[in-house]
Amino acid sequence: MKDYIQKIISAGIMAPSGDNCQPWRFEQDGNRIDLFNVPERDTSLYNYKQRASLIAHGACIENMLISARKHSCRAELKYFPMPENEQHIARLNFTPGEAEEDPFFTAISARTINRKPYKGGKLPAKAIDNIHQAATGAGISGCSLKLLENSAKDAAADIVALSDRLVFENPLLHRFLFDHIRWNPEEAERTRDGLDIRTLELAPADRMLFPLLKNYDLVRFIRMFGATRVIAANARKLMRSSSAAGIITIADTSPENWLNAGRMLERIWLEATRQGLAFHLMTGITLLVQRETTQGLDNSNLSLVKKARILLSKASGSELPLALLFRIGTCDQPTVRSLRFKMKV
Ligand SMILES: Cc1cc2nc3c(=O)[nH]c(=O)nc-3n(C[C@H](O)[C@H](O)[C@H](O)COP(=O)(O)O)c2cc1C
Structure with missing residues (x-):
């Protein structure tokens, strides 16, 4: 064995x-x-x-x-x-x-994130059913799934827009992201962690601009001209291009429930993979709304988080803590897959 x-x-x-x-x-x-x-x-x-x-x-x-x-x-x-x-x-x-x-x-082994724009359209009822069954199938307690379609997705689109905007309005989030970008295949292969730039699926023009955004002083400067709103609009478009947004809420914020939310997420993602659907976790801000401390966030960041909190309870239709937000849809295969550290036990 x-x-x-x-x-x-x-x-x-x-x-x-x-x-x-x-x-x-x-x-x-x-x-x-x-x-x-x-x-x-x-x-x-x-x-x-x-x-x-x-x-x-x-x-x-x-x-x-x-x-x-x-x-x-x-x-x-x-x-x-x-x-x-x-x-x-x-x-x-x-x-x-x-x-x-x-x-x-x-x-x-086939599951992977797909950050491309999706092709819209509705998911067949059977596909939705199977996703719900996958979520509840293993008897995982303490969390539940809600799928939003059509105009119900709009609140989710506004939430991911706030989320991406925040990355370029908070120096710690910005630094963490850029510290984890792997800029070429050699670096991705050497580190075997982080985000291979190709997995971000940037449009050709954005591919040229993105390395410049590593400089936070420049980001701060172009923010004065509304640059972070353009980034936000792009995230909103991505969510709108999906067939459904998914929300996982948890009954309370015990560590066990976060583990259960992860198990449920994986089952949903595996089911989507099995059905040939694309899946994109877009969840940064959902992990900030339940922080009981303001450390690391300035007043303007906090006001974005507060807006997100209001939108989240509107989208989920409940006051329960929200663990995760994602989109599902149809799309071509992603350009590349992320690597993993070589196994050491
Ligand atoms: C808790 C958690 C939060 C994540 N948040 C995001 C996110 O907000 N946006 C995103 O594009 N990917 C997000 N991801 C996906 C990871 O970046 C992705 O799983 C990782 O790069 C490995 O790629 P793979 O899923 O294709 O194997 C998140 C993953 C986890 C587990």
Whole structure:
């Protein structure tokens, strides 16, 4: 069974993570995997109380559970097995079981973000049904999914516009993004983390301009001429080009619920992949609205966050904390896929 443990971890590391930081570390002992958080991998303002990383860990756990079933292993999962160590995210104990065909297994390696403009149009009712079933299928508690179509997507479009604007109006968010851009294939291959510039799917003119935006003094200057509103308008257009916006809300902000939100996100994303649909997580600001501290944000940033909070409760139709926002649609394949660190256990 030990050979399979490596395969199960290989499935885990295919999970999405904020700016592809891959905030995980694994320890293997016999038929057991211990999953740890590595806080220094994601120091972003978005990662308040490690919540962005907890979402990534949730997705990683879901991949491991799916892979275990495929490899005839029954998995017993425990979150935070050592309460005194909050970085010890989960323990999975495996025992021999029956091999089960899981429709999501092949989607694990095919899943990827697609930031291109989508082609609009409605999703078939069956596709929507399957996405809802995928979200609830594993009995994940503490979070729920809402899909918005047609004009209901407009609030989501306004939220992502605020989100992208904020990246160019806050020096910490701006720095974190640009520190994680990998400017050419050689750099992407050498670091195997961060955002390969090609995954941003920039239009040719933006591709020329984007490197200039690395200079925050220049960004501050062009902001006076409304440049960040142009960036915001682009994000709004991307959301409007989708067939549906998705919102995952959580019942409360316990660490377990952020893990569950990550598991639900991964199941939805795998189902979309299985259906040949494109998927784009556009969630920066949803991770800022629940910060209980204003640290790192100035008054003008805070007023954007406040606007987003109002729009979010309008879009989700509830006061429940919102964990994640994404868009789904039809589109050509993305230009390239992100890499992962070589596996070390
Ligand atoms: C918590 C979290 C937040 C994310 N937020 C965004 C986002 O706001 N915009 C975006 O384009 N991608 C976002 N991503 C996607 C990651 O950038 C992406 O998963 C990562 O670069 C790896 O690429 P892959 O998903 O194609 O494997 C997020 C991922 C996670 C887990």
